[in-house]
Amino acid sequence: MVYLTICIPTRNRQRYCIEAIKAIAASQETDFDVIVADNSDDPEIMKQFFANEFSDSRFRLLPSRDRVLSMIDNWERTMEEVTGRWVSFIGDDDHIDPRVIGLLRRYEREHKDVDAVGWSRMNYSWPDNRVRSTLAIVPCAHDTHIASKALLQDNLYKWSERNKRPSCGFGIYHGALRRSLMEKIKRKCGNRYFEHPTVDFENSCKVIHLAKKLIYCQRPFSVLGACAASNSAVTQSFEAEKQRVQQFLDELGDGMQVQGDDFPFSPFLPGLSILSGIASTTWWYCRKYGLDKTGFEENFVHAAIDHCLASRNADEYEIKVAGLRIGFDLWQGGKWAHLFNPPAFKPPVSHNTLTGVYGKTIYLRESALDAATPGDFYNFAQSFVMPAEHVISDRRAFAA
Amino acid sequence: MKTLSICIPTRNRQIYAMSAVRAMVRSERQDFEIVLADNSDDATPLAEFFAELNDPRVKLLAPESKVLSMRANWERMMPHTTGEWVSYIGDDDYLDPELCEVISVTTRRVPTVDAISWGRLYFIWPEARKHREVTKVPTGNHLIGVDKQEMMRKLFFWEAASDRPMCPFGVYHGTVRRSLMEEIRDTFGGVYFGHPIVDYDSICRTLLLAKGLVHFERPMSVFGACKASNTFGMRDEKVAAERIRTFKAEMDGVIEARDFPFPLELGITAQIAHVIESFKQQQGIEIDAWEDNFIRACANFCEAQPNRELFNLKKSGYTEAIREWRGEAALKTFKPVYKTRQDLPPFVGINDKNLSFDMGIGNAQSAAEFYTVLEAMMFPIPLLEGRLAA
8 A cells, every 4th residue: 555646637638647647757756656547538648658658657547438427427436546545636737746745744643633634736827828927826835734624614614714715725636635534525425535526625625524633734745737728727718718617517427517506606607617616516515514604695795706806807807797796696586686796896907927925925927937847847946945855854943 | 328338347257248148138128238348368259249249239348458457447348338327247147137127217216316226146157056055035126215324334334234234335236327426436536446346345435425325125136156256266265365366466456455454365354344444544534433343244254154164264363353453352342153054954935035045946057047037036127117106
């Protein structure tokens, strides 16, 4: 049994996935394995890669089946193959540093009952996904925090921060979970590892509910990549968003739906797919498992306003407001519609151009970067984030 | 009239100077010029480079019939500059022509400004780097009006000095308005640069006459240190002694101040002190109560030594000099303590308004490449005006 299993579900983005595999394979760590779960229309590309171009016993391919699986079913079959003591999922256009094993070992030594570990992630847009100016983001702090479940639940179930996206920081996606926690989730939640199509957020909901101890490391150990074909690329244009939502819905499993009937914020409304996707997931989870979400409605109104105000220009703002009005009019008989009063929009002076250090985070102009992949970018950023070995050994003393 | 003249005096390090110029002319700006003053033994490399470059923004002054002192090479450049502002850098350094934008934003806000400084960025060229080096970049991006009196205390009284006075104003890795440069020339004996150690001499002159000082927290230039540089030489005793010999052989004028028994071999603190003392002596500036601060700076210099052997060597050298200078009693302020911990790794990350990072970042092969890598993660100059307007 290896210590960590890294899972990479992938569909029709072989070029990115192969880069992700190569970058992880460059690691000297040995106590991990990687499952690449291919769900592509053409199974041959990944098969050929594994057969002829790549040889590393730490990696294993689950080839495409004869029919396309829904994303959730592909994740499910991947999880069934996991043997590691810990498990982590990343996207096929992402990167993870296997040295995170050292961090997990440290936290296990210090806290026997830890079963969920989160860490900061870097953000990186692939060169093909820079239609507009883009910024890479690198969090540079390196402290460790033991998370309060109550606070996390307030943030994620009730949206108490009232931001356009709730923060969580824990989950199987760009985080690590003890496999035993995933088994517990399966036992308690419909005999499946994953139930809802928004797999990352549904898992976060479960983890902050069912984990015994959650520990967060501020030092980044993975990179959220965004290639032109990625879900996160929807923020670049309404057209890209529409296509991605349609594709996502087309590939949902039988009987699956993204939004509940009682949460009428359609992901089809332009500019709202991410907001409504996340909100409908946390709403669904709380309702299904009877969790306290008191205050969600008011908080969500403010989060929706925040989402509108984060627009790039007045057109985008108007479109988002109009879409949300439809949702609020329909939701619970229009009960919350009177609260949805976004203030006048002031277009930002600049968008995605403010590079520099703000707080403990660095923003970098991506067009100036040499790094061509998330793995390259992660290596580049090693120059200015605390070296992993010092975080792993919990070093506190440094030369003046 | 150009906004800025970037002056690059060079001697026998042509490839470094070319690397900086090549990167600067990539800028689309037309409001700056580069003046290269070649003082090399062989005129060919830069002459060929200049012909091939064929950029009207670049001027080359060919070597004269005999090697000039560093001071004379700096001096001969000024008449060839046309910029309203002037800045000097070393040939293994780099300066971003976007400084023109900083100048323009600053002068609109503070019309009386005549000296501008900025945050510092240090780069040891890869061939001179023996091991991993961690360096710092200031993370702030404010334009700050600086009180002249405070700077005078920092320079002439060594107030809150590290191993050197904390005064960044001057023409070297700073920029000075032409009118101030001319005032400097007219005030100090008809020359722009008087002392063989030109950078600190320029700081003294600039500070004494400047009317408006503004500091931009974000770095706009890189202090490079290649293997042949004096900065690099300071890391090795033998090399340092050799460099001082060469420097003295090629200089004109006198480095040492009168009645100031600190051998130049003691390092940067002693050398800077000679410049400041010479300046004070020439100008008849007499001040009291600066000595203790200076002696503390000497202790700071000793404490910055990378190993105990050097620490002890410098400590005894400064002890002797201080005793000879002001007697045994003055030594009560001189209490250097060896603190260097070679067993501890350097801090990396953001702390105290600085980002500490590996100098090998982005595998930069030159000071210009280094700046380009860093530029992508510093405050964007085109946003400066907009932010001030907000």
